[in-house]
Amino acid sequence: MAEIAIGLHGGCGALAHDLQSAEDWAESRQHMADALRAGWHILRLGGSALDAVQATVVVLEDSPHFNAGHGAALTEGADHELDASIMDGATLAAGAVCTVRRTRNPVKLARAVLDSGRVVMLGGVAADRFAELQGLEMVPNTWFTTQRRIDAVRTLKEKEATGSFIPASEAEKHGTVGAVARDADGHLAAATSTGGFNNKLEGRIGDSPIIGAGTYARDGVCAVSCTGQGEIFIRRVAAYDIAARMQYAGQALDAAAHAVVFETLSSHAIGAGLVALGAEGNPVAPYNTLGMYRGWITTEGQLVVATHKDLHPMGPA
């Protein structure tokens, strides 16, 4: 059996330690551990990388600590529009959805789009209708709302009203989630899900549902899920650029991921991060912000999560 591996991110731009309670930090770490175990369990039973990344992202979508699903950012219209995508490195099949408003788990909808084989990307009202036809769980838009996001938007709007041009912190803006996995057959997969950023323009689509920008997977090369200011990731075709550097320039995964985060994306003065696995399941998780929610299970089966510089070992997977 080849070595299985899984990694996740819960968004770059974590808050400073003192801006959140110790309980909240501990719970967000626990939810990342739960998410990794959900995917790992599938991989251990011989399941696919595709199923594993979906299971991991579903846990993060359901957690209020991350900006995807329940806990998603609010648009300027004070509601939620969610984007997600998933890609199978074995077949290069992909599914993506954008500006979804009623589907509880957008990553499940992205997967249903992939499985349908009819299209790769579906948007808006029609995407929610497709979810309903597929029997996915539908929720009112308010299901995604948490008090934390309401408070954050209020703070943003108060700053605007007083003419204060203090930019929103990275943490207020970001928090996308994503996962990458390698299964026992050596196949890779990646998935990403997000609520975008607080006070975003309605109809705005970021990089998370864009194959090649926010998500990419190809067997024998890499699996990548990105987080940060999506507009720049789209313009730089960030996720695929890592694969292209590896395929065409012979760069190693860590060198390619480092170059994309610290040279390409950082040159635009944005917050940026990603989690990626190489063909053999080696994880990397570079970021240029104060912190990035992230975690992985080592090939020895040890679970590690982190929000800032220090790693938190969480014991055996």
Added chain:
Amino acid sequence: MAEIAIGLHGGCGALAHDLQSAEDWAESRQHMADALRAGWHILRLGGSALDAVQATVVVLEDSPHFNAGHGAALTEGADHELDASIMDGATLAAGAVCTVRRTRNPVKLARAVLDSGRVVMLGGVAADRFAELQGLEMVPNTWFTTQRRIDAVRTLKEKEATGSFIPASEAEKHGTVGAVARDADGHLAAATSTGGFNNKLEGRIGDSPIIGAGTYARDGVCAVSCTGQGEIFIRRVAAYDIAARMQYAGQALDAAAHAVVFETLSSHAIGAGLVALGAEGNPVAPYNTLGMYRGWITTEGQLVVATHKDLHPMGPA
């Protein structure tokens, strides 16, 4: 003054010669010539490649001969949902819109999104609302409808009803338009616009509004606009793959474009084509279908268009 250049496509998968009247063929060639001249005129006056590709695409959107704007394909709901994008190779700024229903010229809306600097991609009802706020011309959805598309969808549905599984011809499915240009300052730009394909699922988003898939431009490398079955172009990150092959593997434009069309995309057994310019304005327009609407103005100022193998010189630009 550096050499200016412009090229366009009006979609791969042109009909067999005998399936359309000589007058229709002549008119579609004339509209391509008009479109090229609209962009060329801007370039000759020292205007930007970005303005030139927009002007060229607007002419093609307004022509009933192409599957973009007026003349766009019909969804399964018998209306129109339009996708477009535009990219500035000088700054890597980009604008993209998807599933637009009321904006007469989606490429103008993509440009307005680019110019706004707020986001890169806008979708659905919100995108049309943004167009309205920008003062763009709005039209009823029926403005996009032509008798040819109604007839094509009826034929498709009749085939389905009789259990006939004859696949739609490439021409029934495709017809996306796009343009690439190089201006006197050496800057590159690309733009793409489409109605998708007849009887498409509502909410379906193809590669045309995806930066890196259907459209890409980067100064010193290339400008690319694609046409064909968009799902595969998304999964293969087709437009950016050409740039990546050039930047990282040192391939020449014609080799890179040839590999992407005849190896990567053709391996999926789909119709595929593109128009691209290299850094010096040299055009390429590979396609794997019976024909592809295409045209360019040579650096000597001679205008050439084509729908099938033979080139039609149209005299000086």
